[in-house]
Every structure is written in C-alpha cells, then in structure tokens.
Amino acid sequence: xxxxxxxxxxxxxxxxxxxxxxxxxxxxxxxxxxxxxxxxxxxxxxxxxxxxxxxxxxxxxxxxxxxxxxxxxxxxxxxxxxxxxxxxxxxxxxxxxxxxxxxxxxxxxxxxxxxxxxxxxxxxxxxxxxxxxxxxxxxxxxxxxxxxxxxxxxxxxxxxxxxxxxxxxxxxxxxxxxxxxxxxxxxxxxxxx
Amino acid sequence: xxxxxxxxxxxxxxxxxxxxxxxxxxxxxxxxxxxxxxxxxxxxxxxxxxxxxxxxxxxxxxxxxxxxxxxxxxxxxxxxxxxxxxxxxxxxxxxxxxxxxxxxxxxxxxxxxxxxxxxxxxxxxxxxxxxxxxxxxxxxxxxxxxxxxxxxxxxxxxxxxxxxxxxxxxxxxxxxxxxxxxxxxxxxxxxxxxxxxxxxxxxxxxxxxxxxxxxxxxxxxxxxxxxxxxxxxxxxxxxxxxxxxxxxxxxxxxxxxxxxxxxxxxxxxxxxxxxxxxxxxxxxxxxxxxxxxxxxxxxxxxxxxxxxxxxxxxxxxxxxxxxxxxxxxxxxxxxxxxxxxxxxxxxxxxxxxxxxxxxxxxxxxxxxxxxxxxxxxxxxxxxxxxxxxxxxxxxxxxxxxxxxxxxxxxx
Numbered sequence: 001x002x003x004x005x006x007x008x009x010x011x012x013x014x015x016x017x018x019x020x021x022x023x024x025x026x027x028x029x030x031x032x033x034x035x036x037x038x039x040x041x042x043x044x045x046x047x048x049x050x051x052x053x054x055x056x057x058x059x060x061x062x063x064x065x066x067x068x069x070x071x072x073x074x075x076x077x078x079x080x081x082x083x084x085x086x087x088x089x090x091x092x093x094x095x096x097x098x099x100x101x102x103x104x105x106x107x108x109x110x111x112x113x114x115x116x117x118x119x120x121x122x123x124x125x126x127x128x129x130x131x132x133x134x135x136x137x138x139x140x141x142x143x144x145x146x147x148x149x150x151x152x153x154x155x156x157x158x159x160x161x162x163x164x165x166x167x168x169x170x171x172x173x174x175x176x177x178x179x180x181x182x183x184x185x186x187x188x189x190x191x192x193x
Numbered sequence: 194x195x196x197x198x199x200x201x202x203x204x205x206x207x208x209x210x211x212x213x214x215x216x217x218x219x220x221x222x223x224x225x226x227x228x229x230x231x232x233x234x235x236x237x238x239x240x241x242x243x244x245x246x247x248x249x250x251x252x253x254x255x256x257x258x259x260x261x262x263x264x265x266x267x268x269x270x271x272x273x274x275x276x277x278x279x280x281x282x283x284x285x286x287x288x289x290x291x292x293x294x295x296x297x298x299x300x301x302x303x304x305x306x307x308x309x310x311x312x313x314x315x316x317x318x319x320x321x322x323x324x325x326x327x328x329x330x331x332x333x334x335x336x337x338x339x340x341x342x343x344x345x346x347x348x349x350x351x352x353x354x355x356x357x358x359x360x361x362x363x364x365x366x367x368x369x370x371x372x373x374x375x376x377x378x379x380x381x382x383x384x385x386x387x388x389x390x391x392x393x394x395x396x397x398x399x400x401x402x403x404x405x406x407x408x409x410x411x412x413x414x415x416x417x418x419x420x421x422x423x424x425x426x427x428x429x430x431x432x433x434x435x436x437x438x439x440x441x442x443x444x445x446x447x448x449x450x451x452x453x454x455x456x457x458x459x460x461x462x463x464x465x466x467x468x469x470x471x472x473x474x475x476x477x478x479x480x481x482x483x484x485x486x487x488x489x490x491x492x493x494x495x496x497x498x499x500x501x502x503x504x505x506x507x508x509x510x511x512x513x514x515x516x517x518x519x520x521x522x523x524x525x526x527x528x529x530x531x532x533x534x535x536x537x538x539x540x541x542x543x544x545x546x547x548x549x550x551x552x553x554x555x556x557x558x559x560x561x562x563x564x565x566x567x568x569x570x571x572x573x574x575x576x577x578x579x580x581x582x583x584x585x586x587x588x589x590x591x592x593x594x595x596x597x598x599x600x601x602x603x604x
Contacts, residue, residue: 178218180217
C-alpha cells in the first residue's frame with residue numbers, strides 16, 4: 001500500500017515534469033461524477049483525474065469517493081484516448097488502482113440470545129474500470145465527456161465468529177473473511193479543465 | 194454513423210448487465226470429524242501421558258485428585274495432595290465427555306451417548322470396567338444424525354472458500370462457560386462418593402447416580418460401582434435444566450427459570466417436592482439442608498438482568514421461600530464448607546462469605562484478578578476453575594484467602 005502511494009507520487013512528479021517539456025504534454029484536471037448501477041440500489045461516485053495530454057492520449061492519476069455499498073476511496077492510474085470519427089469524438093478509457101476502505105472497523109451490538117458485540121475489520125482491494133463514451137463540445141475550449149463503463153471494487157471484511165459442532169454441543173472460535181467484489185455499470189460525465 | 198454508435202452503446206449496456214452483480218466469497222474454517230471405531234475408543238481409555246489443559250470443563254474431587262474435564266476430549270487427573278505443587282499425572286481420552294462423577298474407585302463419565310465406568314483405584318493406570326450404551330440419547334440431537342458405528346474423536350479445521358450461495362449466513366458468539374462446585378454426598382453402602390460441582394449434571398447420592406439433561410432426570414443404580422445399571426427416567430420438572438446437586442434425601446435441580454427440589458427417599462423414584470421460580474437467568478444451586486443458595490447471572494445464553502445470590506429457606510420443601518437476595522457482579526459456581534460460602538463471581542474473582550446467618554451473609558475475603566467459573570471446597574482448599582488456570586486457594590482464614598498453587602490453561 002505504502003509503495004503504491006510512493007509510486008503514484010513519483011508518477012505525478014514525472015507527469016508534471018513531462019508537461020513542462022518540449023514534448024508539449026499539457027496538464028489537465030478532469031473532475032467527474034458517476035451514477036452506478038449494481039446489485040443494490042443505484043449509488044454514485046465522484047472523482048478527480050490529473051492527466052497529461054498529448055494529441056489524442058491522456059495519461060494520469062486520480063482519486064475519488066465511491067459510495068456504493070461501502071464508502072471507499074479509490075486511487076488509480078488512468079489512460080484514455082479520444083478518436084475522431086467524422087464529426088464524432090468517441091473515447092475509451094481504463095483505470096486500475098487500489099480501493100481504500102474509509103471505515104476500518106465497526107462494532108455491532110447483537111441484541112439476541114447471545115447478547116454480544118462483534119467487531120468487523122475492513123480492508124481494501126483491487127479497483128478497476130473500463131469504458132467508452134463521447135466527447136461533447138460545449139464552448140470553444142470546454143468539453144464534456146459522457147461515458148458508460150464497467151467498474152469493479154473489492155472490499156474485505158473480517159470478523160470473529162463461531163463454528164457450531166453440533167454433536168459436541170460446542171462452539172469453536174473461527175475467523176471469517178468476506179471478500180466482496182462489487183461489479184457495477186457506471187455512467188459518467190466529466191469536465192476537462 | 195449515429196446508428197452504429199447507438200447500436201454499439203446498446204450492445205455495451207446489455208453486455209454489461211449480466212456482469213453487474215456483487216460477488217461475495219467467504220473464507221471460513223470448517224471442521225471435519227476424525228472417526229475411530231467403538232472398540233478403538235474403548236481400548237484407548239487408559240491413563241495416557243498428561244497433556245496441557247486447553248478447554249477445561251467440569252471438576253470433580255476425590256481423595257487428593259482433581260478430575261478436570263477437557264471439553265469433549267477426556268479427563269485430566271491432577272494430584273493436589275500438595276496444593277502448592279499440583280501435578281498432572283494422567284489424561285484419560287474419553288471423546289464427547291462433558292460430565293463425570295466418582296464413586297469409590299469408579300469414575301463415571303459420559304462418552305457422547307454412552308456412560309462409561311472407569312476404575313481409578315490407580316490414577317496412573319485406569320481401566321474401563323463397563324459401558325452403558327445409548328443412555329444419553331439427547332447428545333445426538335444437535336444436528337448429528339445417522340449411526341456410523343464410529344465415534345468422533347477429534348476435529349480437524351480446514352480453511353475453505355465458499356461462494357455466496359454455498360453458506361448459511363449467520364454468526365454468533367458465546368463465552369464458553371465451565372463449572373463445578375461442592376456437592377459432597379453421603380454414601381450408605383460404605384463406598385465414598387466424590388465431590389462434584391454446583392454446575393455438574395451428574396450427582397451421586399448413596400448408591401444411586403442421578404443425571405440431568407435439558408429436561409429429564411435419569412436414575413442409575415451404582416450398588417455395584419463398576420457396573421452401573423440404568424433404572425429409569427423422569428421429568429426433571431421443567432426445561433432448560435442446567436445443574437443437579439444432591440443433599441440428604443433431596444436433589445436440587447437448577448434450571449434457567451427456577452430451582453426444583455426432588456425427594457429421593459425412594460431412591461429409584463424421585464418425586465418433585467417444590468419449586469422456586471425466578472427470572473430467566475443461569476442459576477447453579479447448592480444446599481446445606483436448611484437453605485438453598487442460588488446464584489443468578491445474566492449474559493449470553495442466560496439472558497436475564499440479574500446478578501445476585503438468592504438464599505432460599507427450604508424448611509418446607511414444598512414451599513421454598515426467599516430469605517434474601519445479595520447483589521453480585523456475575524456469579525457462577527459456588528460451594529459451601531461449614532459456614533463459609535465461596536462464590537465465583539466471574540471477572541470479579543472469588544469471594545468468601547460468612548453464611549452463618551442466612552439473612553445476613555457477609556463478605557470476608559476476596560481473591561481478585563481471576564475470572565472464576567466454579568469451585569469445590571475441600572479441607573480448607575478451594576479448587577477454582579478459572580479462565581486462565583485451575584487455582585488452589587487456601588481459605589483456612591476466609592478473610593485472608595491465599596492462592597497456594599495453580600495449573601495453567603494453555604489456549
């Protein structure tokens with residue numbers, strides 16, 4: 001995790017350097033909002049991409065808040081390319097990174113015959129997205145990016161529980177780990193600054 | 194071009210629809226049973242080398258030895274003749290063992306649904322004398338069906354990953370509760386019975402052994418100690434039965450909802466005499482013949498909201514009457530030696546009381562910093578089962594109890 005942050009930091013520094021070189025890479029910021037449709041009720045996310053642009057390519061890093069099921073903070077590297085098909089400007093993009101869980105622990109009081117509390121520990125996991133869309137020109141230099149894609153995030157949940165050995169009328173303490181992989185359709189609108 | 198893009202977008206959306214599903218994979222530990230044949234199990238009921246105490250259950254005391262149940266594994270035999278240096282001398286493998294009692298040189302223990310009798314005249318070389326098969330059928334009611342003719346002797350934990358549709362999503366926690374307290378009982382046949390706990394489910398009185406399950410009271414004839422004979426079963430008076438304690442011609446049976454007093458003047462025909470009802474809590478019970486001492490506690494399966502000692506006048510067995518309640522922290526097992534009442538008060542330690550006046554029970558001494566479950570009082574030594582060890586506490590002076598020795602529990 002630590003090495004990932006360091007890697008992203010150096011990537012950002014490199015990008016800022018590149019953007020100042022004669023290669024004419026331009027630094028872009030791209031805030032975006034997303035509507036997510038998955039197994040449960042629709043949710044959303046908001047992200048900010050920092051990209052360098054040259055010709056039809058944009059490369060960079062980003063981070064955001066993902067509210068689907070578990071509030072989390074994905075950080076990622078991103079690549080996107082804009083094509084030209086007549087008057088249309090479709091584009092494709094992909095993001096890969098790590099999903100950081102906001103809530104690290106949670107305690108639940110179970111009001112039941114067992115009457116005890118349980119503590120859940122949370123961890124992150126893979127974050128990945130791919131999609132495509134269209135660029136819409138709204139002013140001379142302002143562009144909106146409409147897209148649809150597929151986004152996946154992973155969350156791990158760990159808690160102590162008991163295994164019922166029926167014939168021994170006994171409970172054995174065990175640790176249970178749930179690995180949630182949340183696959184969603186996401187529709188986004190982004191604005192290139 | 195516009196149509197192509199629209200179709201492409203449409204296919205893209207439809208294609209992704211099948212993928213938008215949250216997946217849950219659960220990494221769990223499951224336990225697989227290890228079987229042995231009945232003959233293999235019975236042949237292995239010998240004095241094996243001592244092992245570490247890991248998951249202790251009930252206690253029994255007889256002639257300088259403590260018999261400590263290792264839950265569902267067997268019984269540790271611990272020599273406490275020198276309380277300052279208790280020594281494990283043997284471990285007897287008895288799969289499925291939870292309860293026990295000792296009469297003379299014979300140890301009675303449950304082996305799942307069977308009752309085994311073991312000669313312990315030499316604790317270092319015990320031997321099986323008889324088996325009563327299937328006398329505790331309720332041990333088969335917890336989801337285990339089918340008789341393979343084999344016995345589960347151990348469980349192996351296996352880590353596995355299940356998809357969401359492969360597991361039944363529930364969880365629970367439980368503080369495993371152990372116990373025992375003093376239940377010394379007379380024997381008219383010249384064979385001395387041992388001393389069990391207030392939370393025991395086996396009790397000896399004269400030449401009979403009485404056992405309780407959740408709702409039944411069973412009678413065993415132990416006239417020939419090495420060959421106990423199952424006699425009959427009667428209703429234990431209620432349900433959620435937890436403990437049995439013999440005194441004189443009576444049995445005091447503790448349940449989560451009350452205390453039941455049985456008359457055993459006719460040994461093979463216990464008759465319900467009286468009932469003392471209380472709120473739904475756990476309640477080990479002992480008696481000195483005049484009064485019954487009942488500890489009520491809440492938590493876990495016990496539910497309830499009471500933590501107290503109830504002293505009950507049993508002069509009229511048909512109408513037990515509450516004398517007084519004393520507030521405690523989380524009382525478990527208890528024992529009484531003369532006027533000294535000893536109570537395991539959970540995390541609050543072991544408390545020693547002067548109970549010479551039932552209406553004015555006063556605390557004398559206190560051993561703190563141990564999480565105590567059960568106690569047997571023998572010759573000024575309290576044998577205390579606690580979370581971290583089996584303690585031997587000298588209470589010659591109940592106001593100044595002193596820990597003399599211990600056997601550590603290695604979880």
